[in-house]
Amino acid sequence: MVRVSHAIGLLPCTLALSSNAAPSAKRVAIIGAGAGGSSAAHHLAQYAASSSTPTDITVFERNSYVGGRTTTVDAWSDPAVPIELGGSIFVSVNHILVNATRDFNLSVASQEDSLATRLELPDLGIWDGTQFVLVTREEDGWWDKAKLLWRYGLAPLKTNRLMKSAVGRFLNMYEEPVFPWKNLGETLEAQGLLDITGVTGEQYLKANGISDAFAREVIQASTRVNYASNLAYIHGLETMVCMATNGAMQIDGGNWRIFASMLKSSPAITTHLNTHVSLVSKQADGTYRLSINDTTSTFDEVILAAPLQFTNLTIDPAPKHTPDAIPYVKLHVTLFASPFRLDPAAFKLAPGEAVPQYVLTTLPPSETPRDGHPGSPDFYSVSMHYTSLNQHASPPRQEFIYKVFSVKPITAEILTFLLGHSVSKADAEGENPNGTVSWVHRKIWYSYPREYPRVTFEETQLDGEGGALWYTSGIESFISTMETSALSGKNVARLIANKWISKRRGGAKHQHTEYQGSSGKQVPLLPPPESDSDAPQLEVDGEGMTLDHLGPMVVNKDGSLSRIANWETMSDKEKKNTLRDLGKRNQLRLSELKGEQSEL
Numbered sequence: 218m219v220r221v222s223h224a225i226g227l228l229p230c231t232l233a234l235s236s237n238a239a240p241s242a243k244r245v246a247i248i249g250a251g252a253g254g255s256s257a258a259h260h261l262a263q264y265a266a267s268s269s270t271p272t273d274i275t276v277f278e279r280n281s282y283v284g285g286r287t288t289t290v291d292a293w294s295d296p297a298v299p300i301e302l303g304g305s306i307f308v309s310v311n312h313i314l315v316n317a318t319r320d321f322n323l324s325v326a327s328q329e330d331s332l333a334t335r336l337e338l339p340d341l342g343i344w345d346g347t348q349f350v351l352v353t354r355e356e357d358g359w360w361d362k363a364k365l366l367w368r369y370g371l372a373p374l375k376t377n378r379l380m381k382s383a384v385g386r387f388l389n390m391y392e393e394p395v396f397p398w399k400n401l402g403e404t405l406e407a408q409g410l411l412d413i414t415g416v417t418g419e420q421y422l423k424a425n426g427i428s429d430a431f432a433r434e435v436i437q438a439s440t441r442v443n444y445a446s447n448l449a450y451i452h453g454l455e456t457m458v459c460m461a462t463n464g465a466m467q468i469d470g471g472n473w474r475i476f477a478s479m480l481k482s483s484p485a486i487t488t489h490l491n492t493h494v495s496l497v498s499k500q501a502d503g504t505y506r507l508s509i510n511d512t513t514s515t516f517d518e519v520i521l522a523a524p525l526q527f528t529n530l531t532i533d534p535a536p537k538h539t540p541d542a543i544p545y546v547k548l549h550v551t552l553f554a555s556p557f558r559l560d561p562a563a564f565k566l567a568p569g570e571a572v573p574q575y576v577l578t579t580l581p582p583s584e585t586p587r588d589g590h591p592g593s594p595d596f597y598s599v600s601m602h603y604t605s606l607n608q609h610a611s612p613p614r615q616e617f618i619y620k621v622f623s624v625k626p627i628t629a630e631i632l633t634f635l636l637g638h639s640v641s642k643a644d645a646e647g648e649n650p651n652g653t654v655s656w657v658h659r660k661i662w663y664s665y666p667r668e669y670p671r672v673t674f675e676e677t678q679l680d681g682e683g684g685a686l687w688y689t690s691g692i693e694s695f696i697s698t699m700e701t702s703a704l705s706g707k708n709v710a711r712l713i714a715n716k717w718i719s720k721r722r723g724g725a726k727h728q729h730t731e732y733q734g735s736s737g738k739q740v741p742l743l744p745p746p747e748s749d750s751d752a753p754q755l756e757v758d759g760e761g762m763t764l765d766h767l768g769p770m771v772v773n774k775d776g777s778l779s780r781i782a783n784w785e786t787m788s789d790k791e792k793k794n795t796l797r798d799l800g801k802r803n804q805l806r807l808s809e810l811k812g813e814q815s816e817l
């Protein structure tokens with residue numbers, strides 16, 4: 218059950234915010250119902266349920282909708298024609314989104330019978346402001362591929378290998394022992410990813426022998442459409458992410474449905490829309506008092522799931538680690554509908570020649586790339602996304618729906634140029650359902666950070682170790698996508714759940730012997746199993762083992778302890794095998810650590 222208060226007047230007094238809670242429930246506030254906040258709520262509810270921790274999670278969202286930068290608008294205000302305005306595509310390695318799509322039974326928009334094929338258009342063209350440097354068709358055969366090989370040599374294959382290696386290292390962040398991480402910078406260093414985030418895409422590609430032509434014509438077109446950035450101003454890892462396009466998909470009706478489903482996934486979650494949090498104030502007892510519209514409420518844990526600089530929120534006193542304000546891309550997204558196709562003359566094509574469905578852009582070789590500037594192509598991309606019936610025209614007519622990414626507003630003159638038909642001022646405002654342009658929606662987003670090279674990242678715990686003020690948006694300077702925000706939310710959820718578990722254990726029966734790990738920290742030895750008659754029993758190598766639902770402890774190389782993230786979802790057989798392997802590995806690591814200690 219999700220209770221949603223849609224207006225200030227509906228947000229009741231302080232007590233009502235936690236009306237469903239058991240008296241001892243952990244009170245968690247999440248600020249922001251985008252990918253990060255929704256994922257944090259969903260995963261924390263799951264972790265809390267599996268450790269039988271009563272929890273009351275309240276999500277505050279100042280918008281009137283769930284999804285944040287992942288949202289749709291309806292063409293001609295017709296709910297049957299929702300168009301993605303923000304985050305629009307995710308890919309098969311985006312495990313959280315893909316799993317959520319499956320678990321919530323959401324349908325993926327069909328890729329079959331693509332628009333390009335139906336309309337007999339090339340599917341992709343890369344325009345440098347003077348010519349198309351590359352045009353591909355879905356049905357391209359071996360001869361066209363051979364021509365690409367001739368043009369770019371082994372660069373596409375090499376880039377693919379580089380991308381797979383970078384993505385592979387990133388995927389470690391989903392798994393024990395890397396997950397959950399407390400410090401993003403240290404985690405990326407351990408994964409060898411700082412070497413890639415610390416240089417520009419241009420430097421990274423050059424260092425890896427990728428030809429200038431392929432980098433400029435293909436890879437830069439991708440960094441421009443995805444992050445509005447030329448290769449000289451985006452770090453190497455985000456560059457590689459732009460090339461990870463396998464299994465691209467989107468949810469029918471809008472990707473925001475994933476996040477709405479997450480918020481509906483547990484009765485422990487309550488979502489308040491139209492609810493602005495203006496103050497987070499730390500109390501003497503370590504709790505946080507939040508000012509929410511015109512009311513206040515107190516929470517044990519607070520997750521800030523939005524870039525602090527855009528929250529209009531004061532944290533009092535200033536936390537130990539205040540996230541820096543960083544430059545974000547100010548992106549104009551223009552959606553429009555027209556019965557006309559893009560004009561071949563606008564792209565120096567012969568009359569009657571088809572303009573590709575997706576026109577990405579890059580710079581000609583002679584042009585010096587500028588920061589935050591699309592250069593001579595004037596825009597980052599223009600693409601045809603759907604065909605749909607404009608019921609408001611008389612008579613109703615079939616139209617094309619386009620999306621443009623640019624740094625400047627798309628005016629009536631630019632629309633006239635792109636369509637080759639006169640677009641009046643009224644048309645360009647979407648005021649004329651029978652016009653050359655029948656519907657327009659404009660949005661200026663602070664869409665993602667300018668992904669400059671960097672090797673330091675914001676802290677996850679703003680009040681330091683032991684604090685209860687968490688931040689998900691630091692991940693955006695590393696990779697800014699729906700999936701990485703969702704991963705950051707899940708990570709914070711796991712850290713909070715672990716904290717609760719370890720507090721419960723710390724206050725309970727066991728006295729753990731401690732020894733010093735290689736990092737110099739005191740490390741508790743494995744706790745003995747708790748006697749819990751409800752705990753499930755597993756037989757491993759003929760021996761009965763009792764485990765709580767969080768599964769066994771893992772001894773990490775540095776002596777710290779963690780859990781297996783997906784323990785609850787493993788089959789009994791997988792659990793048995795894991796226990797067998799883990800037992801040996803833990804013993805080995807413990808004796809190595811003890812050995813190190815005795816050498817000191």
Ligand SMILES: Cc1cc2nc3c(=O)[nH]c(=O)nc-3n(C[C@H](O)[C@H](O)[C@H](O)COP(=O)(O)OP(=O)(O)OC[C@H]3O[C@@H](n4cnc5c(N)ncnc54)[C@H](O)[C@@H]3O)c2cc1C
Binds near residue numbers: 254527528663698702
């Ligand atoms: C045009 C565009 C295209 C994109 N394309 C893609 C793509 O194809 N694929 C992809 O994976 N990603 C894409 N992205 C990026 C992706 O959308 C974002 O990385 C992701 O949605 C960020 O999620 P988030 O939860 O971290 O932040 P947000 O979505 O920004 O959510 C933060 C939420 O917090 C709320 N909030 C802020 N302050 C307060 C407050 N004080 N009180 C209450 N609520 C508050 C905000 O209203 C917002 O809803 C795109 C983004 C844009 C704009």
